[in-house]
Amino acid sequence: MYKLCYYSYMVNTINISLPTKLKEAADALVASGEYASFSDLARSAIRQTILDKKYRAMIDEAKKERLEGEGKLLKNRDDIDSFINEIAR
Numbered sequence: 001m002y003k004l005c006y007y008s009y010m011v012n013t014i015n016i017s018l019p020t021k022l023k024e025a026a027d028a029l030v031a032s033g034e035y036a037s038f039s040d041l042a043r044s045a046i047r048q049t050i051l052d053k054k055y056r057a058m059i060d061e062a063k064k065e066r067l068e069g070e071g072k073l074l075k076n077r078d079d080i081d082s083f084i085n086e087i088a089r
Contacts, residue, residue, distance in 0.1 A: 058087060
């Protein structure tokens, strides 16, 4: 009747060591319901770190272009959205 679709992906388990205060802070975030589990928090933190690195690279590139006189003036939100879409390719 219904087709079941299974998404299969490899899951890796890792062990990490954390200072007590960092572990307590992480546990508090999970206990507050902000994250479903410590693993969920760790995945979220890793994803955010990857995004931050990409954005820092874009900012560095924009600064370099500005210094070289090749910068692009973004006057409004549409300009910003267009620019982000252009460089995200």
